[in-house]
Amino acid sequence: MSADRQGAVVPYALAALGLALLAWGSSWGLFAAPGETYMGDVQRIMYVHVPTAWNAMLALTFAFGCALVSLFKGGWRWDARLEAGMEVGVVLSTLLCMQGAIWAKPTWGVWWDWDPRLTTTAVLVFAFAGILVLRRFVDDPVKRAVWSAVATIIAYVDVPIVYFSVRWWNSLHQVQSSPETVSKAFHWPLRINAFGILFLMSGLIGLRTRLAVLRLESELAPPLPPPAAVAPASTRGDR
Amino acid sequence: MLLAALRKDFLLQWRTRAQVLAILIFGATSLLLFSFAIGPNALALRQHAAGFLWLALLLSSTLSLAESFQAEMEQRALEGLLLLPASARALYYGKALANWGQLAFLGLALVPVMIVLYDAGTTNIGALVGIILLGTAGLSAPGTLYAAMTSQARARQTLLPLLLFPLVVPVLLASAKATSLIILGDPMGQVRSWSLLLVCFDLIYWSLCGLLFGRVVED
Amino acid sequence: MTDQPLLAVDASGLCRRYGRRWALVDVSLRVPTGTVVMVTGRNGSGKSTLLRVLSTAIRADRGTARLAGFDLRTATQKVREHVALLSHSSYLYEALSALENMQVEARFLGRDSDRKALLPLLEEVGLAHRADDSVETFSAGMRKRLSLARTLLQEASVVLLDEPYGQLDPPGFRLVDSLLDRLRRRGATVLMATHLLERGSELCDLGVVLEEGRLQWFGPAAQLPSHASFGPAAEGN
Numbered sequence: 001m002s003a004d005r006q007g008a009v010v011p012y013a014l015a016a017l018g019l020a021l022l023a024w025g026s027s028w029g030l031f032a033a034p035g036e037t038y039m040g041d042v043q044r045i046m047y048v049h050v051p052t053a054w055n056a057m058l059a060l061t062f063a064f065g066c067a068l069v070s071l072f073k074g075g076w077r078w079d080a081r082l083e084a085g086m087e088v089g090v091v092l093s094t095l096l097c098m099q100g101a102i103w104a105k106p107t108w109g110v111w112w113d114w115d116p117r118l119t120t121t122a123v124l125v126f127a128f129a130g131i132l133v134l135r136r137f138v139d140d141p142v143k144r145a146v147w148s149a150v151a152t153i154i155a156y157v158d159v160p161i162v163y164f165s166v167r168w169w170n171s172l173h174q175v176q177s178s179p180e181t182v183s184k185a186f187h188w189p190l191r192i193n194a195f196g197i198l199f200l201m202s203g204l205i206g207l208r209t210r211l212a213v214l215r216l217e218s219e220l221a222p223p224l225p226p227p228a229a230v231a232p233a234s235t236r237g238d239r
Numbered sequence: 240m241l242l243a244a245l246r247k248d249f250l251l252q253w254r255t256r257a258q259v260l261a262i263l264i265f266g267a268t269s270l271l272l273f274s275f276a277i278g279p280n281a282l283a284l285r286q287h288a289a290g291f292l293w294l295a296l297l298l299s300s301t302l303s304l305a306e307s308f309q310a311e312m313e314q315r316a317l318e319g320l321l322l323l324p325a326s327a328r329a330l331y332y333g334k335a336l337a338n339w340g341q342l343a344f345l346g347l348a349l350v351p352v353m354i355v356l357y358d359a360g361t362t363n364i365g366a367l368v369g370i371i372l373l374g375t376a377g378l379s380a381p382g383t384l385y386a387a388m389t390s391q392a393r394a395r396q397t398l399l400p401l402l403l404f405p406l407v408v409p410v411l412l413a414s415a416k417a418t419s420l421i422i423l424g425d426p427m428g429q430v431r432s433w434s435l436l437l438v439c440f441d442l443i444y445w446s447l448c449g450l451l452f453g454r455v456v457e458d
Numbered sequence: 459m460t461d462q463p464l465l466a467v468d469a470s471g472l473c474r475r476y477g478r479r480w481a482l483v484d485v486s487l488r489v490p491t492g493t494v495v496m497v498t499g500r501n502g503s504g505k506s507t508l509l510r511v512l513s514t515a516i517r518a519d520r521g522t523a524r525l526a527g528f529d530l531r532t533a534t535q536k537v538r539e540h541v542a543l544l545s546h547s548s549y550l551y552e553a554l555s556a557l558e559n560m561q562v563e564a565r566f567l568g569r570d571s572d573r574k575a576l577l578p579l580l581e582e583v584g585l586a587h588r589a590d591d592s593v594e595t596f597s598a599g600m601r602k603r604l605s606l607a608r609t610l611l612q613e614a615s616v617v618l619l620d621e622p623y624g625q626l627d628p629p630g631f632r633l634v635d636s637l638l639d640r641l642r643r644r645g646a647t648v649l650m651a652t653h654l655l656e657r658g659s660e661l662c663d664l665g666v667v668l669e670e671g672r673l674q675w676f677g678p679a680a681q682l683p684s685h686a687s688f689g690p691a692a693e694g695n
Contacts, residue, residue, distance in 0.1 A: 310552065
């Protein structure tokens with residue numbers, strides 16, 4: 001299970017590729033693409049916002065998958081991937097909320113407009129950040145793995161329920177308020193950015209997993225010590 | 240075996256009933272403090288009464304749930320039972336049902352406090368009781384699981400609300416909304432939809448947490 | 459008790475770690491049914507860990523074991539039906555009375571939880587006069603007696619006792635001796651972790667010495683005192 005430099009190449013490469021794509025897609029969307037008719041320049045945030053949303057959900061779904069495998073099949077790698085996926089998911093979701101606020105202020109005049117999807121994302125951030133905190137407070141690696149997996153499954157199942165309840169709750173105010181509709185001409189910067197964030201995210205998850213594995217290695221006992229110099233007595237007792 | 244678990248948990252609750260009184264007073268005090276935060280505006284108080292009732296109940300639940308595993312962990316009695324062997328599932332449902340009972344009691348006991356402080360009465364007692372039962376069930380299921388988990392960890396007082404609160408957002412939303420409609424009037428008959436949401440949440444989490452409890456308490 | 463396997467305990471290569479430390483290292487043990495075994499060793503040598511692993515309270519990281527014929531990993535619930543553990547923790551509910559603690563256990567075991575049915579056992583451990591007092595008011599010795607009663611109630615075929623003499627007074631010592639005798643006559647297998655070498659070597663059939671998680675010696679209990687000097691590794695038999 002020892003980490004070697006070769007293992008780090010792929011994640012770094014993915015991350016670099018992701019950054020490059022992201023830079024390309026963002027510059028195209030933010031500067032080169034024509035402005036949207038009704039919303040103007042603020043709508044450009046959608047080129048970053050939508051890909052972030054897709055990938056945040058993807059990261060957390062990946063974490064959910066890792067939780068299932070970790071719980072039913074076991075294995076330290078899956079717990080490490082769970083930690084990585086969740087951290088990246090939380091970061092992306094937090095960015096999502098920030099982007100939402102940046103969009104909302106000029107558009108609606110308030111920083112937060114209780115849009116169902118963004119509100120659900122905010123709840124997600126707290127839920128999964130809480131699980132990351134839980135991990136910090138459990139010293140035993142086995143318990144930590146089992147408990148995080150259980151908590152992740154429970155939190156993930158809650159996501160659609162939270163979404164629906166917030167949507168009903170908000171429907172009285174009839175606000176559909178996140179940068180959404182995109183006409184065909186704008187698809188390319190969006191796709192490029194989506195893949196950009198995807199690769200960047202995969203690279204980051206890969207690197208973070210390696211970090212988690214290294215930490216586990218330091219926490220768990222090294223391989224068993226060699227057999228004692230004196231062999232134990234016969235293992236069948238006689239009266 | 241579920242019966243044995245229920246008897247055990249209700250017996251434990253009965254023996255430690257003084258603590259329930261303390262938690263009730265805590266809940267009532269919270270309601271009082273919330274009203275101070277709003278100010279003596281009768282209309283605003285009435286409008287927010289339902290939300291504050293559920294907030295007070297949510298805060299009280301962290302005390303109640305944490306305490307429910309105190310007795311199980313101080314001498315590792317839970318492990319002793321698991322080794323008999325006792326089914327982890329039976330132990331979970333026994334505890335969750337007992338916690339539900341205690342939370343429902345707290346909720347119902349706080350209603351008169353709310354009525355007095357917020358002038359938020361209603362003639363539809365049946366519906367109010369129903370919502371309190373459904374809502375506290377939603378708090379009890381995941382709460383019991385997380386209480387079992389955090390009572391074995393460090394910083395347990397902070398961890399339980401940290402993990403539970405984001406999870407029960409739907410319960411808080413639905414219960415507060417439904418209660419508010421019951422108090423203020425429900426022209427479009429929305430209480431039913433909110434009740435349905437609560438029923439769904441309860442069904443999902445009472446099954447899911449029952450399945451996962453065994454993994455949380457085994458070593 | 460019909461259909462008893464020849465070996466009450468058949469363990470092979472048990473290993474268990476706590477964080478960075480291996481508490482049990484490659485412990486293999488074969489205990490014939492009906493014997494009373496004394497498990498001894500220094501503090502921290504792994505006695506409690508071994509008993510806890512065999513009782514399924516904790517899982518072994520490596521190795522296999524069969525207790526009363528059932529595999530620890532694949533037939534955990536069955537193992538628990540046949541094994542009883544007297545642990546360092548009392549497994550008691552402090553808020554309940556002695557009798558109530560027994561009643562809770564009896565109900566989970568599916569036994570008669572009537573007062574009349576359980577008082578005799580409390581009588582035997584010398585707690586009948588405090589049956590209705592809350593465990594909170596008990597001294598350490600009394601708690602130990604109640605835990606003993608609790609363990610006996612299970613009527614298991616394999617009984618694991620972790621320091622049964624701990625916290626007890628001289629009458630308590632005699633109580634444990636008589637309980638061991640009773641268990642032996644019943645045909646139960648007993649593994650008892652204790653430091654009381656002389657007592658153990660008289661009462662037990664076999665002895666096990668653990669040192670730093672490893673099985674250092676296993677043989678007739680009478681030879682135990684000379685092997686368990688708790689000094690450097692003993693010679694093999």
